Amino acid sequence: MKYLLNSKSWKWVSIGLLTYTVIGGFFLPVPRLPILNETIRILHFHVPMWFGMIIMFAISFVYAVKYLSTKELKYDLYAKEMVSVGIMFGMLGIFSGMVWANFTWGEPWSNDPKQNASAIALLMYFALLILRGSLNDDHQKARITSVYNIFAFAILIPLLFVLPRMTDSLHPGNGGNPGFNAYDLDSNLRIVFYPAVLGWTLLGLWIATLKIKLSMLQMILDDK
Amino acid sequence: MINNRLKLILLAGFSLLQLVAFGQSPVEMADNFRGEGKIYVVVMVILTLLAGIFWTLFRFDRKLKELEKEIESKK
Numbered sequence: 001m002k003y004l005l006n007s008k009s010w011k012w013v014s015i016g017l018l019t020y021t022v023i024g025g026f027f028l029p030v031p032r033l034p035i036l037n038e039t040i041r042i043l044h045f046h047v048p049m050w051f052g053m054i055i056m057f058a059i060s061f062v063y064a065v066k067y068l069s070t071k072e073l074k075y076d077l078y079a080k081e082m083v084s085v086g087i088m089f090g091m092l093g094i095f096s097g098m099v100w101a102n103f104t105w106g107e108p109w110s111n112d113p114k115q116n117a118s119a120i121a122l123l124m125y126f127a128l129l130i131l132r133g134s135l136n137d138d139h140q141k142a143r144i145t146s147v148y149n150i151f152a153f154a155i156l157i158p159l160l161f162v163l164p165r166m167t168d169s170l171h172p173g174n175g176g177n178p179g180f181n182a183y184d185l186d187s188n189l190r191i192v193f194y195p196a197v198l199g200w201t202l203l204g205l206w207i208a209t210l211k212i213k214l215s216m217l218q219m220i221l222d223d224k
Numbered sequence: 225m226i227n228n229r230l231k232l233i234l235l236a237g238f239s240l241l242q243l244v245a246f247g248q249s250p251v252e253m254a255d256n257f258r259g260e261g262k263i264y265v266v267v268m269v270i271l272t273l274l275a276g277i278f279w280t281l282f283r284f285d286r287k288l289k290e291l292e293k294e295i296e297s298k299k
């Protein structure tokens with residue numbers, strides 16, 4: 001985290017990867033599939049939102065544990081800002097998914113298990129922010145939200161990775177099949193998709209570091 | 225014997241048909257749109273937007289650094 005807060009070079013990596021994502025994502029050949037048609041390119045923009053969200057929540061989880069073991073308020077701050085950027089990614093994922101689903105599945109919300117599960121996941125993390133906001137004492141706030149965060153992350157994993165796979169889903173790779181089968185066949189998608197995930201995640205981290213710096217300044221001002 | 229030869233010819237014929245079907249893929253893609261070069265407009269617009277977002281983020285970075293210094297010096 002110290003490196004992320006103080007260094008600038010990784011931001012250029014994010015810029016480079018996202019520029020490549022847009023250029024490669026629109027120009028490189030993609031598989032010609034019925035129903036999806038040209039919209040398969042949304043893969044490079046919609047799916048990285050979820051990857052980003054999960055990575056942000058995972059980092060947040062790590063800092064929640066770190067806070068509980070060290071009782072240093074800055075770790076709680078990292079955890080909180082990571083959650084808020086994760087929620088931003090999740091909301092973007094849901095809304096971009098709804099636009100895409102309206103075209104391919106015929107309606108924006110078809111109660112697909114993965115749609116429902118991700119909505120529940122987001123609600124859990126909304127509750128975390130509300131819980132935080134309702135407490136006044138800094139250490140009490142940090143302790144309770146850290147514990148909540150750990151439980152929320154523990155539920156997030158089965159919610160997104162296990163439960164949708166146990167039933168039929170409109171999402172590819174669900175209903176008994178592991179992750180990426182549908183895309184694994186096509187290396188044209190992969191050479192853009194993985195850089196896209198990294199680029200969007202780094203952009204999320206960038207926003208998170210800005211928020212963290214801002215809250216740290218706020219904390220210094222409040223102490224005075 | 226003839227039967228076998230007929231089978232072979234039929235097999236080759238149908239295999240070729242498959243190739244033809246594969247060549248003119250029935251899935252509709254935005255080929256015309258690309259052919260006319262309009263895709264460049266789309267990509268340029270998105271790249272411009274991205275550049276604006278990055279620029280703003282860098283500006284936030286700089287502003288925050290200035291604020292940090294100011295608060296540090298007032299301590």
